[in-house]
Amino acid sequence: MSDNRGNEVKESVRRVLWRQSNGMCAICKAELSTGIGYRAPGPNVAHIVALGQFGPRSDNSLSEGDKNALANLILLCPNCHDKVDKSPDHFTRTTLSAYKVSHENWASTLRAAGQAWNARFQTVDFVNLPRILALPGGEAIWEVAKDVGIDDERSFFENGARSGLFVARVQPIFETLNTRAIPLNAETVETMVPGCLVSFEANMRSSSSPGSAGFSPSKAGRATYPSLRFALDRKLVSIRFDPRWLTTNTAFADLSMAEEEDTVYTGIGTVVGVTDGSIRLSALVFGKPMTDEVTLFDNLLLESHSKNVPRSARVDDFAFRPPKWLADSTSTGIISFNEVPEDQKTTVALRFNEDAVLPDQIERMSFPTLLRTTREINRNLSVSIGSELLFTLNQAGIRRGRADRYPSMNVAALVVSDFPVADIPILHAAMRIHAPIYLELVEVDPTLPSDQILYLRNMTPRYRIAGSRLFLISPSHHRDDEWIEEWRATKIFNSVDWDEPSNQEETG
Known part of the structure; x- marks a missing residue:
């Protein structure tokens, strides 16, 4: 049985065989x-009917093309390859075909059990280039490597x-890679079997880090491969990787730092391999994921024209934060002004579903409520209005499975x-009654x-x-007379005028 390091079998056929066999x-x-050096499997592709005239299970009635066709090829490890060659009477044509x-039906079942996999990486730290080329979508990665x-x-x-x-x-490319994998989590951990293609994301530690002194990528062998490790439902998950492809x-x-502190990898x-206490994986690709915080900060940089953007921001900063006084009042159902000094002021943002409003509708809904809920003697308010950046956060939330946290709407x-x-x-309660598009x-x-x-800054x-x-x-200083007449016609205020620049400076 030929080991086919030459050109007898087309590379495209080798890759299809590799994919159908899950590389096993x-x-x-x-x-x-x-x-290294093989774009598609070389020594692992074997013929069921021998390519030569006198090889095991030879059949000279088949053409060379038929012998090199996918139907006559089987993926074997070197040990099984030797056994098959030495025992042609036991490993007959019918037996090997079976x-x-x-095996390929079993591999297909494992692939079908997975979910569509892609990843948004902050850093791509490892790509096993020879092996990942056998996966659907791997050609695009190889084309980049060549380019x-x-x-x-x-x-x-x-x-x-x-x-x-x-x-x-x-x-x-990894954001849209057409590959299926089973998520490795507490719900699936007991269903793992060798051959499964799985996705993972967890806090991990590295072991036998390739960043250690004296490490030589060109001399690494599988027995000494480093690994990433984490615990999952009383099992130790060990993800070995060939350091040549870091x-x-x-x-x-x-990875050297990850020996000392937990690091999230996806x-x-x-x-x-699977035992009662462990699951062993062979990595195809991994890196640090694009977190919500990194996504948020990137989006803020894109949306803000200011060069003085803060260097950090947390997604939780954008969640609804009930003011202390609101939380206290809603917990008891009783609103009390005695605990808060009358002259204590703050800035509030009223959020609305922007997809459901007409021009000036927010102001026309809000201003009467502002007048009803504030005492005239305390009323000297500066009002801004604009779109938030939450549409970018919506995208980040949905992409990270957080659609429940960020509703799909502009705000x-x-x-x-x-x-x-x-x-x-009072303002919050009144807005909920009088403004259907009010959110929070x-x-x-x-x-x-x-x-x-x-x-x-941006309003x-x-x-x-x-x-x-x-x-x-x-x-x-561009004054639109129609604007002022429209507001006078609403009869909401006793008077409507243009603000003087000196007043703007005082309130700004």
């Missing part, structure tokens, strides 16, 4: 290695700067400065980077309410 021996189910069909000049007979480490170019190009120097350094791999905010803290409970009230915290960006005051009078703030 059809007899013993051992994981197979392509080795092994092939049974940037990766020498596949050398490790990524030995490819130098080209590896960095490779990572930058393949990162977005992508960058940073990946080496991060990726995909093949189950190669507008009416920001009111110098609002009496004691009047917050947020007390703006000027110490939070998120609030600085959304409410304090310009448009109105000032003093007592029962409304002052319009016109940008760039």
Whole structure:
């Protein structure tokens, strides 16, 4: 039986066989290695009917094309290959064909059991280039490797700067990679069997880090492969990886640090062993995931034109934060002004479903309620209105499985400065009654980077309410007479006028 290192079998056929067999021996189910320098499996592709005239199970009635066709090929490990060659009477053509069909059906069942897998990586730290090429979507990764000049007979480490170019190009490919995998979690951990393609994401520690002194990527062997490890439902999950396919120097350094502290890694791999207390995986790709916080910060950078964007922001900063006084009042059902000094002021943001409003509808709904819920003597309010950046957070939330936290809608905010803290409970309750598109009230915290960006920097005051009078703030001193007449016609305020620049400076 030929081991077919030559050109007898087309590379495309080899890859299909590899994929249909899940890269495993059809007899013993051992994981197979392509080795450096082979784009598709070489020594593991064997003929059921021998290619030569006098080989095991030879049949000279078949053409060379038929012998090199997928139906006559089986994926075997070297040990099983030797056994098959030495015992042709036992491993007959019918027997090997049955092994092939049974194994490929089994592999197909494992693949069908998975879910569509893709990943948003912050860093792509490991790509087993020879093995991942056999997966659906792997061709796109290989094309990038060729385009940037990766020498596949050398490790990524030995490819130098080209590896960095490779990572930058393949990162977005993994977001849409057409591969299926079973999520490895507490619900699926007891169903794992060798051959399963699984996805993982967890806090892990590295073992036998390749960043250790004296490590040589070119001399690494499977027996000494490093691994990532974490506990899952009383089982130890060990993810071994071939360090030749670590992508960058940073990946080496991060894994060395992961020996001392937990680090979140996400990726995909093949189950190669299962015992009562452990699950062993062989990694195909892994890296650090794009967290909600990183996604949020990237989106803020894109949306903000200011160069003074804070250097950190947390997703939780954008969640509904009930003001203290609102929380206290709603828990008892009784609103009391005695505990709050009348002169204590704050900034509040009223959030609305922007997809359901018409121009000026938010102001026309909110201003009468502001007048009813604040005492005229305390009323000197600066009002801004604008769209929040939550549409970018919606996308991040849905992508990370957080659609329940970020509803799929655009959100507008009416920001009111110098609002009496004691009047917050009344305002919230009244808005819920009188404004169907009202979502929630947020007390703006000027110490939070998120609030600085959304409410304090990117929204310009448009109105000032003093007592029962409304002052319009016109940008760039451009005054639209129709605007002021429209507001006078609403009869909401006793008077409507343009605000003077000196007043704007005082309220700003």
